[in-house]
Every structure is written in C-alpha cells, then in structure tokens.
Amino acid sequence: MTIADRWLLPDGMDEVLPPQASRMEELRCALLSLYHRWGYDQVMPPTAEFLDSLLTGTGSDLALQTFKLTDQLTGRMMGVSADVTPQVARMDAHSLKRQGPVRLCYCTNVLRATADQHQSGRSPVQVGVELFGHAGIEADLEILHLALASLAAVGADEIHLALGHIGIYRSLVEAAGLEGDAERALFEALERKSPGEIAERVAQSVQDPALAEMFLALGRLHGGATVLKEAQEVFAGAPAAVGAALDQLRAMHQGVLASHPEVALYFDLGELRGYAYHTGMMFAAYVPGFGQALAKGGRYDDTGRAFGRARPATGYSMDLKLLAGLSCSEPPRDGIWAPAEGEGLHEAVAALRAQGERVVQALPGQDTGPVEHRCNRELVPRDGHWQAIAL
Secondary structure (H helix, E strand, C coil), rough: CCCCCCCCCCCCCCCCCCHHHHHHHHHHHHHHHHHHCCCEEEEECCCCCEEHCCCCHHHHHHHHHEEEECCCCCEEEECCCCCHHHHHHHHHHHHHHHCCCCCEEEEECCCCCCCCCCCCCCEEEEEEEEEECCCHHHHHHHHHHHHHHHHHCCCCCCEEEEEEEEHHHHHHHHHHHCCHHHHHHHHHHHCCCCCCHHHHHHHHHHHCCCHHHHHHCCCCCCEHHHHHHHHHHCCCCCCHHHHHHHHHHHHHHHHHHHHCCCCCCEEEEECCCCCCCCCCEEEEEEEEEEEEEECCEEECCCCHHHHHCCCEEEEEEEHHHHHHCCCCCCCCCEEECCCCCCCCCCHHHHHHCCCCEEEECCCCCCCCCCCCCCCCCCEEEECEEEEEEEE
8 A cells, every 4th residue: 555545545435625624614604593593592412322222212324323432431323423313312302301392503524434325425514404293294395395494505406396195105105004015116116116027026915905905006106286176086085194295395386485495396196215214205406417416304203202202303414515506606715915024014914814805925945826825805005004905
C-alpha cells in the first residue's frame, strides 16, 4: 500500500470542501430557523447509544445499516446512529414525557454500514422534524406543508410529490390472512411492480376472488389524481381501513392543492417503501435532475411503545449534503482582501470584522491574491484611511 492509498476514504464516505461546506451551513441555519418559526424545538441525539436501546422497535433494515462497536467501559454493544428518527422517538417517550403534541427538529451526522438505493452515501447529514402525540390528518398535513416549505427554503424548483399509504396493503394482507413466505413473495412482487409476478403470487396465495382483484389493482394504481377515483371503485368492498386510507389521501391531495398548487402530485397505492416502519401515509419529494428523493417521510405510530409510551408520530428527513447539491453554480465572491502590513491596518481590519464583513488578510510573502480567496473588494489606503474598493 502506498502512502497516498492510506489516505483514501472508504466507499460512501466523503469530505465536504469549500464552498459546499459554507452552503451546507447556510442551509442548516435557514432550515432550523424555519422549524423554530413553526414551533419545533431542536434536539441533539448522541452519536452512539447502547444497541438494545438504539434498535428497539426498529426494523431489521436499520439493524443491518448500523455500525456496531463495544463500549470499553461496560463491555456492552453500542451502535452508531444510522437514522435519527428512532432516537427522537425515544426522547419523546422516555426523556421528555410531555403531554399533548410535541414538535422536535434536528440536524446531525449519521453513519450507515452500506449506501442503499435511497441515499447518496454512508455519511449523510440528516435534517428533519418529528411531530408526536397527534393521530389526525391535520398533523400529517402540517408535516407535508413543512416539508414543502423546507424545499422552497433551499431553492428547490419543480417539486414532484409522491404520496402513498401503507395501510391499504396492510389491511388487504390481514383480510386475506397472508403470512410467512406467501406474504413475503407477494410483497416482493409488488415492490418490483412486476404484473406477471404479481398475478402469479396472487393466484397462489389469495383465495378470495374479490381480494385477489384488489391485490392485482395495487400493482397498477399509480399516477395522477385519477388514481384515487379509480381506487374508490376498485376497493368498494374492501375493509373499512382501506376506505379510511383513501379518505386520508384525498384530504392530503386537497391540502397540497390549496397551499402549493404548483407542486406536481403522484399517487402510488402499491408503494411499500418502509413497510416494516411506516403505519400510514408516506411521501417522497423529487426534483428534475435528481434520481433520489430530497425529502422522505410519513406516519410511524407507536415507535415509542418499547420505551413505555406508545404515541402517534409523523415526520420526515432530508440529507443536507444532497440539498446543498441543488445549486451547481459557484457562489458569488464576497469578501475584502487586506494587505499583510500597514499603519492602522490592524484597527481597520478589526472594525470591518466587527461589522460582519469577511476580511482575508494576506500573510507576509503570500503569493496568492483576492481571487483565490473569493474576495470582491480590496482594502487600500486613501487620504489617511483604509477603504474597501471594488476589484
């Protein structure tokens, strides 16, 4: 191994250089300020926790994504946080114990064992919000509106919002009595959106002809708002929970149209992302040119049950690194270049910095200039005073 090779980063681990680091900090401040104005309190979960606490109540997917290590003080297994949401759910259920709705937000680094198809790397900076203690559609709409406001705040244009509801599939599975290998095989076929495979699995596992037709319809019920009208007919004889889920999607459709008519809406009633985690509505927001969702979220009730307090919960998260990549243009130069020496220079530089100006002072013998340091002005002596003039 060469000396250079020793410094190579592992796959999926990236370093953030200027000016992207400055852009990320700008977005972090803007988003946390937005969440503060909406009444969300910031929390800072620990980087690592004992494994039995970190993974309590979560699915196997998160367990596989979690880096594990041994605590040298206790000998117990610990895990590095791969997703902040379960930690925030623990805070609400175990640490805060507030009555009524609780609104929390966060922005922190997480670490994942592998990069999955929904993430850009293994070390995202996760930013998001969670709303606990309210089971109504009003809480889901607040989260959805805040997600759209967040994307607007970071400069996202032409937002495409995909909506689904995991309760439709869950209710049909329960009504058909599917479990074990039969349920997993049908789940995988629906996840792949393979009509032939779906038909084969339904024929093998679903005895009720009416329910069989409903499962077959799940594979094709995706598209614009007309999907909801078609679903109302297809699921006319479905369990009541399916009708309730469709009512929620219609309410969310109307809510988005009223506040964000420019957003393109897409419905997928067979969307099964986060099946082991979500309990109700789900959404993902996309923009042209990005193959990954910029924001993902939904309802995940009762996550705090393992900590002795089952609570309704809904929220979403985003990757700050991905958001910072929305703008491909070089940020404008903004700063004052000052020489290394000069009478009264120290006082002039200090005064400008106290006023909030960015001042880069040259070091003796430095051969780089203002352009390399993104300065658009230069400090020069004029009439016995130091003045900043445009370059």
